Amino acid sequence: MTATRVLVLNSGSSSVKYQLLDMRNGSRLAVGLVERIGEQSSRLVHGERVRTEPIADHEAALKAVSEELAQDGLGLDSHELAAVGHRVVHGGIRFTEPTVIDDDVLAEIERLVPVAPLHNPANIMGIRVARAMRPDLPQVAVFDTAFHTTMPEHAARYAIDVETADAHRVRRYGFHGTSHAYVSRRAAALLGRDPREVNVIVLHLGNGASASAVAGGRCVDTSMGLTPLEGLVMGTRSGDLDPAVIFHLTRVAGMSVDEIDTLLNKRSGLLGLCGDNDMREIIRRTEAGDAAARLAFEIYVHRLRKYIGAYTAVLGRVDAVVFTAGVGENAAPVREAAVAGLTEALGLSVDPELNAVRSSSPRLISPDGARVAVAVVPTDEELEIATQTYALVGKK
Structure with a gap:
């Protein structure tokens, strides 16, 4: 057998x-x-x-x-x-x-x-x-990093001394790769097209969050870097930050490297901004008029929109923007706000009724005839790991 x-x-x-x-x-x-x-x-x-x-x-x-x-x-x-x-x-x-x-x-x-x-x-x-x-x-x-190894050097390199970077493996690696691989492939299927023909922006939005630009099934850029700290605003991580903030906190606040590491990874992001890292609670507080929660939501969405715009420029042509993971799959207000006002410039919009639907199935939430599809594709990293594993050993 x-x-x-x-x-x-x-x-x-x-x-x-x-x-x-x-x-x-x-x-x-x-x-x-x-x-x-x-x-x-x-x-x-x-x-x-x-x-x-x-x-x-x-x-x-x-x-x-x-x-x-x-x-x-x-x-x-x-x-x-x-x-x-x-x-x-x-x-x-x-x-x-x-x-x-x-x-x-x-x-x-x-x-x-x-x-x-x-x-x-x-x-x-x-x-x-x-x-x-x-x-x-x-x-x-x-x-997690494998899907992102197709990034060209101009996307993977930091602009620091090459010898130092190479000696200490300092470059952009990216993470959540199994999710980005699975979701980009499922998004192509949702569009009825071969993944090799499709350009998609994948937004993996959970407590950890990352974006990727996928051209013809291959990652050409992603928001996380040397570590999972870079990029989007996350539940407890800061995402993109002027590196001089670290020097400033060392000199002015007397903080140690370990204290700053803890600050940026565990006490920042949504939690640092408003005291909550659960998007459901932040949306509830925002709707109740909580100013801190509203600002945290706006900062989160602003960063999302910046990456959507940047990756549109990287790809040149975008066939779909895809939301996935806990926040991406379930937080309709985040999806709506992320593409609001981008219809004319980028061809992005959501249909309010479709966006409000809760489902465990991949689905389009953009209006019929939209220039760029907006989709929700539930991720399945375990199935992707099992699929890749079995493809390697199952026929041996």
């Missing part, structure tokens, strides 16, 4: 998200989350079942996951399991596609830790444990 199942693992510093998918039809056989690893109050949520018990480390977490899967007849020892697909945040410029993990690949992922200190170490822990549990099974790394 041909193995058709892929287990997708997304290992964080204190969590493991997982899904088991059947690649014959993309259906989900199991979905779960282990959280608060290393605490007494650790919790495993597997479908409708919940376990609350101390889970010491990632090894214990994956053993608990294996037990839950086995209880449903889906154990990790099943001959129907084709591979484990691992989300790895940073692949640098070497990893441009999904890659079967061996010792050399794992060593290179470790060498990239300095440019992804918050993410790659956790990804590595998940890989090590999964390899130990099923050493006979292909383990595949799918990199």
